[in-house]
Amino acid sequence: MGLLLLLGIGFLVYWAFLVWVTVDALLNPPRRSLAWCLSRNQPETPASLTPPREFEEGQIPDPRNLLKALPFWRIRGESPSGPVVIFSHGWGESRQAVLQRLEALLPVCREVIAWDMPGHGEAPRGARPSRHR
Numbered sequence: 402m403g404l405l406l407l408l409g410i411g412f413l414v415y416w417a418f419l420v421w422v423t424v425d426a427l428l429n430p431p432r433r434s435l436a437w438c439l440s441r442n443q444p445e446t447p448a449s450l451t452p453p454r455e456f457e458e459g460q461i462p463d464p465r466n467l468l469k470a471l472p473f474w475r476i477r478g479e480s481p482s483g484p485v486v487i488f489s490h491g492w493g494e495s496r497q498a499v500l501q502r503l504e505a506l507l508p509v510c511r512e513v514i515a516w517d518m519p520g521h522g523e524a525p526r527g528a529r530p531s532r533h534r
Contacts (some may be wrong), residue, residue, distance in 0.1 A: 495522025
C-alpha cells in the first residue's frame with residue numbers, strides 16, 4: 402500500500418510539472434527575432450535579401466494597451482493591380498518567416514504586410530488569450 406501511495410504522489414508531481422511546462426510554453430512562446438536570424442546566418446529584413454527589397458517599418462498600436470505596439474513591415478510588391486497580403490506567422494515564429502516566401506508572393510502582390518503577433522518576434526511580451534479577444 403505504501404508503494405502505491407508513493408507512486409501515486411510521484412505521478413501527481415510529474416503531471417503537475419508537465420502542466421506547468423505546457424502553460425509556460427503557451428504563455429511565453431519561443432522568440433525568433435533578429436538575434437535568431439543572425440545566429441543562423443539568415444536574412445533579418447527584406448533589405449538583406451538578394452536582391453534587396455524596399456520596405457517600410459512601422460508599429461501598430463495595441464488598442465488594449467497603449468504603451469505597447471506591434472511591429473510590422475510593409476513590403477512593396479511588383480503587381481500594381483494585385484492584392485495586399487497580410488502575413489500572419491505561426492506559433493513561435495515572427496515576421497522574419499515571410500522572408501522565405503517573398504520570392505513567390507511579391508510578383509503577384511501589390512504589397513505584403515508582415516507583423517509580429519503579441520509575444521512573438523520583436524513584439525512586447527504578453528501573449529495572453531484574455532487580452533486579445
